[in-house]
Amino acid sequence: MTDILTLTLIQTSLHWQDAAANRAMLEEKIWQIGQSTDLIILPEMFTTGFTMQASELAEPMNLHTFKWLKQMAAQTNAVIMGSYIVQENGQYFNRLVWMQPNGEFAHYDKRHLFRMAEEHQTYTGGTKKIIQNLKNWRICPLICYDLRFPVWSRNLNLEYDMLVYVANWPQARNVAWRTLLQARAIENLSYCVGVNRVGTDGKGIYYSGDSAVIDFKGTHLFQKADEEAIFTITLNKNELLEYRQKFPANLDADKFAILE
Numbered sequence: 306m307t308d309i310l311t312l313t314l315i316q317t318s319l320h321w322q323d324a325a326a327n328r329a330m331l332e333e334k335i336w337q338i339g340q341s342t343d344l345i346i347l348p349e350m351f352t353t354g355f356t357m358q359a360s361e362l363a364e365p366m367n368l369h370t371f372k373w374l375k376q377m378a379a380q381t382n383a384v385i386m387g388s389y390i391v392q393e394n395g396q397y398f399n400r401l402v403w404m405q406p407n408g409e410f411a412h413y414d415k416r417h418l419f420r421m422a423e424e425h426q427t428y429t430g431g432t433k434k435i436i437q438n439l440k441n442w443r444i445c446p447l448i449c450y451d452l453r454f455p456v457w458s459r460n461l462n463l464e465y466d467m468l469v470y471v472a473n474w475p476q477a478r479n480v481a482w483r484t485l486l487q488a489r490a491i492e493n494l495s496y497c498v499g500v501n502r503v504g505t506d507g508k509g510i511y512y513s514g515d516s517a518v519i520d521f522k523g524t525h526l527f528q529k530a531d532e533e534a535i536f537t538i539t540l541n542k543n544e545l546l547e548y549r550q551k552f553p554a555n556l557d558a559d560k561f562a563i564l565e
Contacts, residue, residue, distance in 0.1 A: 308542040310442050310467075312344040313383075314527070316516040316534040318504030322362060324352035324389075328373050334535055335377055335385075342537055343440055345377075347387025348471050348502040349449050350399065355473035355506065356390075357427045363392035374404040382406045384439055387471055387500075388415065388448055396429040401446050401471060403437050411435050415448040416457060424450075432565060442466050442542060449474055452485045452499075456563065460493035463555050466545060467496040474501050476513035483515055483528075490519040494549050496540060503533055521548050 315334050320326040335345060349355065352370050353362050364370055370389050378385045388401040391412075399415040414431030418424040434457070436445050445465040449472040451457055458468060468489055474482045482499065490497035496519065503514040518527040518538055527536055549555070 308441055309539060310344065310440050310542065311340075311342045311537060311539045312346065312498065312518075313338050313342040313535065313537040314346050314498065314500045314516050314518070315348070316500060316503055316514045316529060316532075316536070317348065318533060319348070319351065319354045319502055319506070321507030322353050322356055322358060324362065324364075324370060327352045328370065332373075332377065335381060337535055338381075338537060340537060342381070342383050344444075345381065345383050345385045346469060346471065346498065346500045347385065348500055349388045349401075349473045350390065351387040351471075351502075352389045354502070355422070355510075357423060359390050359392070359397035359427050363390040363397050365392055371402065374402055375408055375410075378404040378406045379408065384437075386446055386469070397427060398431070399424070399428050399448060401448055403435070403446060411437055413446055413448070415451065417450045417454050419450045436465050444469060446471070448472070452482070452489065455489070455492065456561070458489055458493065459558075459561075460495055460555070461558075463494065463549065465493075465495060466542060467498060467540075468493065469498045470500070472499060472501040473506075473512060474515075476511045479513050479515050479530075483517070486517055487519055487523045487525075490521060491523040494521050494545075494552070494555055496520055496545065503531060521545050 391398045391400040401413040403411045416431045443465040444467045446469045486499045
């Protein structure tokens with residue numbers, strides 16, 4: 306059925322600034338899924354943790370992590386997405402790659418860079434969203450701090466059915482993470498998924514995870530804190546479409562355009 310989508314969230318601790326170790330660890334977790342899935346979601350900067358050491362850790366596109374994503378997508382017959390550090394044309398990007406089983410891909414560069422960690426001084430921000438089609442679902446992937454900016458996330462003309470945020474969002478601000486994920490789902494008449502890491506990074510910052518799947522009414526279908534987790538859920542798009550017909554708040558939405 307084209308309106309059924311199965312997705313898998315991988316909430317995990319990360320080896321600090323060790324891409325090879327993280328790829329090996331995540332490969333083991335991917336094979337632990339143990340069932341067919343359509344979409345596998347990894348955290349933000351899944352090869353390194355959230356680091357500003359871009360000059361030492363960045364990879365050009367089509368190198369180790371890109372090839373690994375391509376291999377994993379082909380072997381699992383699932384789309385795999387997550388962000389890592391990419392160097393391109395002398396610039397560094399916190400880049401999310403959406404990798405399909407056939408090797409075709411798209412990418413999104415994080416727009417809102419976390420200035421409190423000086424991310425904006427290290428990385429170049431993106432300028433446009435992407436919306437990807439998978440089994441008749443339109444999916445909009447975004448990254449961590451983007452969650453705080455509802456205008457960027459706004460579901461103009463119901464252009465997507467699911468928002469996905471990949472993150473390294475610290476436990477110290479997990480109330481904002483949980484609250485804003487729920488708000489984004491409700492205000493956008495959309496499913497909203499957040500995949501965050503757990504554990505302590507190399508700077509001593511603790512992450513509680515709180516990865517979640519939230520439906521268009523704001524109801525939590527899954528949430529997990531403080532533990533590693535591999536969670537798979539199947540969603541039915543017809544339930545979303547029926548709700549949008551009964552409660553078409555989008556028809557009263559404000560019209561606007563984003564100025565670069």
